[in-house]
Amino acid sequence: MQDAILDLVRQAHALTESTAVTTSDLTTRKQLVLADLSLHLVQAALRQEQPDPAELKRYLYSILTVCDGFVPDLDLKAMANVVLPFEEAS
Numbered sequence: 156m157q158d159a160i161l162d163l164v165r166q167a168h169a170l171t172e173s174t175a176v177t178t179s180d181l182t183t184r185k186q187l188v189l190a191d192l193s194l195h196l197v198q199a200a201l202r203q204e205q206p207d208p209a210e211l212k213r214y215l216y217s218i219l220t221v222c223d224g225f226v227p228d229l230d231l232k233a234m235a236n237v238v239l240p241f242e243e244a245s
Contacts (some may be wrong), residue, residue: 164198
């Protein structure tokens with residue numbers, strides 16, 4: 156079942172990325188980036204028997220950061236920084 160889901164996610168991912176590249180509207184592009192990140196999260200959750208915690212954290216952080224502009228009554232970027240502090244590579 157996971158392989159079937161991952162195949163559909165790959166198709167959706169390809170469509171989302173190709174559409175985002177050709178979209179000039181900033182809001183639509185942000186929506187597509189959010190969808191793309193969400194699809195990456197699904198892939199990270201299902202690709203391996205045990206999901207990689209660092210990969211899940213990275214996608215969750217990115218999703219919260221992008222969602223920040225869509226949820227004006229919450230400071231999701233600040234929450235992401237508290238709950239999932241971004242660790243820059245040295």
